Amino acid sequence: MAEALAGHDAERVSSLGMPLLGGWEAECLILADADSRQMFHALRQPDGSVVSLEGPKDLSDLWLVSSILADQDPNGSPRRGIGLHPVDQRYYYFTAVPVGLNDRMAGVAIIGTSLDTLLPLFKETSLAHVTIYLYDGEAVRIVSGTFLLPKEQTVATNVLDALAITPDVYQEILRSTGVTIGRNVTVRGRPYRVAYAPIAIGGDRIGVFSVGLPIDFILSAGAVSRNTYATLFSAAVVSVILIGYVIARRITGPLSRLVRTSQAVAEGDLGQRTGIESADEIGVLAATFDQMTERLAERTHELERLLYAYKESAGRMRSILASIGDGVILEDVDGNLIPLNRAAEALLEELAASFRFGPLRELSCSEE
Known part of the structure; x- marks a missing residue:
């Protein structure tokens, strides 16, 4: 993949990217070269099929891409963010990682999982309603949440008003180091206690989330405090969101091993093998490379044997001629x-x- 991105080979990048997305849990995969040009962009549909989107275009205005390419560090830290996908109009949690070749930047890989997929899992894990907030520079928007029913994402004005927070509150929560206990709200006639915390992954703070528990549930819990529930859920959110980073590493890891092995073989170490064993396109490519290296090693050993035999024969001939x-x-x-x-x-x-x-x-x- 790194060689294909470095060579700006969109067809080869697509042939490698399509099976990768189909085999992972991510729902979106974007691959860009070192010039910020989109080489591959695809979405995985709910039925498991993968749809390839439009061809190359400039991604220099995309922060996840521009910030990684600006560092020019193939071993740099990933970038994370939440954004609206322009095609299916859903919000995604994105993780972007650099792709390197020979200690140089070859491009950027962006893995995305939709919040529509993540939030039901969050709710099931925390037994609480979850709401995600983003600030666009003008207003704080609720981009997704389990308080909203599927058909109410754009029309439940009363629910949105009850859950809304101001930009000042958003910034205060974003700067906080722990859970910020919020306020009581009433949603559909039922009172809730809502706690807020920043969405902090690694060194990135990409938004704010809240968890809401019914007040009658909190009172019946007795010894279990509200802070405990909010803290436990914060840990659950961090664990689940890290799936984007893990998926990205699982994609780039085998490619990095293949690149390192090819460099070692090019330098003359014919004993190196990739060690990649998988049924996807990368596994097939790695197996073919290992077979090629094995045959090259066998032929090299045969040539060394013939050269040694020739030197021995020439030495004997010189000895015979010298004795005449x-x-x-x-x-x-x-x-x-x-x-x-x-x-x-x-x-x-x-x-x-x-x-x-x-x-x-x-x-x-x-x-x-």
Whole structure:
């Protein structure tokens, strides 16, 4: 994949990217080269099929791409963010990682999982309603949440008003280091206690989320405090969101091993193998590379054996010629004389005093 991105080969990138997305749990895969050009973009549908989207375009205005390429560090840290996909109009959690080749940037891989997929899992894990907030520079928007029924994402004004927070509150939560206990709200006639916390993954703070528990549930819990529930759910959110990073590493890891092995073979280490065993396109490519390296090693060993045998044979021939008392002289195709032993050299030195050199058939006494 790294070589395909470095070579700006969109067709090859697509042939490698399509089976990768089909085999992982991610729902979106975007691959860009080092010039910020989109080489591959596909979405995985709910039925498991993969749909490839439009061809190359400039992604330099996409922060996840521009920030990684600006660092020019193939081993740099991933970038994360939540954004609206322009095609299916759903919000995704994205993880972007650099793709390197020979310690140089080859491109960027972006893995995305929709919030529509993640939030039901969050709710099931925490036994609470979850709401995701983003600030677009003008207002704080609720981009997704389990309080909203599927058909109410754009029309439940009363629910949105009850859950809304101001930009100042958003920034305060984003800067906080722990859970911020919020307020009581009423949604569809039922009172809830809502707690807020930043969505912090690694060094990135990409938004704010809240968890809401019914007040009657909190009271019946007795010894279990509201802070405990919010803290436990914060840990669950971090664990689940990390799936994007794990998926990205599972994609780039085998590619990195393949690149390192090919570099070692190019430097003469024919004992290196990729060690990749999988049924996808990368596994097939790695197996083919290992077979090629094995055959190259066998042929190299055979050539070394033949060279050693030739040197031994030449050594024996030199010993035989040196032991012969008579001079042995070879005439090449141009008629030049080549002495093959010391006796022949002495003979030619003696002839040099009385004859002029030339083809053997033309040797004659020199004129006085």
